[in-house]
Amino acid sequence: MKKPLLSIDEPEPKKAVRADRPPTEGFATIVDGHFKSEFDTAEAAEVSGRKLKTAYPMLQVQVYDAAMKVRTLLS
Secondary structure (H helix, E strand, C coil): CCCCCCCCCCCCCCCCCCCCCCCCCCCEEEECCCEEEEEEHHHHHHHHHHHHHHCCCCCCCCEEEECCEEEEEEC
């Protein structure tokens, strides 16, 4: 299979985010102890976490603040 060539105008592909390392900036949702999605604001992370919690109440969902390195449990 041939790989597509990148032109100079196209940005480099984004580097893959490692799920076993916490993010260094912004906010993230943690589902059952695993980092899932990253967000720019705490409100966006909380909204996403609450949607998961209402759809699947058995999950343990937390919001992680990378700047302060604090996890907040959503109930």
